[in-house]
Amino acid sequence: MSGTDFQSGREALGARLRELRTEAGLTGKELAQRLRWPASKVSRLQTGRQTPSVGDLEAWAHAAGQPEAIAELKARVAGLETTYRSWRRQLVAGHRARQEQGIAETAATRLTRGVEVVRVPGLLQTPEYARNVFEQNAEFRQTPRDVDTAVRARVRRQEALYDPDKTFHFLLYEPALHARTGPVPVQAAQLDRLMGVVGLDTVRLGIVPLGARLRRAPSHGFWIYDRRLVIVETVNTEMWLEDEASVRLYERSWEWLEQSAVYGRQAQRLIGRVRAALGAV
Known part of the structure; x- marks a missing residue:
């Protein structure tokens, strides 16, 4: 696309x-x-x-x-x-600079909406899960491995989750809970983190079950910052879309997917089933 x-x-x-x-x-x-x-x-x-x-x-x-x-x-x-x-240009010196951009966008936004299809959103990642993501990206894109500084920046960005003036609404397609980016203990800790996030008053976490009837299947992840910006990640680029037509289109995609999501205890039970399948760690 x-x-x-x-x-x-x-x-x-x-x-x-x-x-x-x-x-x-x-x-x-x-x-x-x-x-x-x-x-x-x-x-x-x-x-x-x-x-x-x-x-x-x-x-x-x-x-x-x-x-x-x-x-x-x-x-x-x-x-x-x-x-x-292009990711090649953005990551020429490593991942930290892009994480700093994320911190700036989050700071400037009151309502952040994120859809992820095959991984946990960066704002909800544990440090070890984030470390595995950055290591894999650096190897795949052949960019500098500034993993430690990138992880610290990602964790610093998560401080915004506790700002009472901000709201975060995440939609995760169930495969994101199953996709393993690292060892089982890392995956288990990440799922535990998601179950804990459900109780935050600034965060609304919806899970779209695999068996749910979908008005439109999720094709890729995207982020909506207020109603001013949509960021879409592809293999080789990020799209930063600010025109009104694009924002409206992605908002419709969000609304249609949200119709299939479960929240609260239902979401926790679904996450818990995936966590239990990993076994004791």
């Missing part, structure tokens, strides 16, 4: 660049000559096969005799860069 949307946005930007060129009465070869670029670069930018730099956009607009289009072009490419954030 994210790759397709990103490419569509890049192609739309390329179409706008081609429009500016044709309005100036220039062929691709003529524009390339003006810019002293290879003709292949003009072709790649116009067809969305290359993401232009800000300097490329400025040069293109001036060469086409339309410098007034620069602000529009910059806004388009900024939208691509801020909406789709």
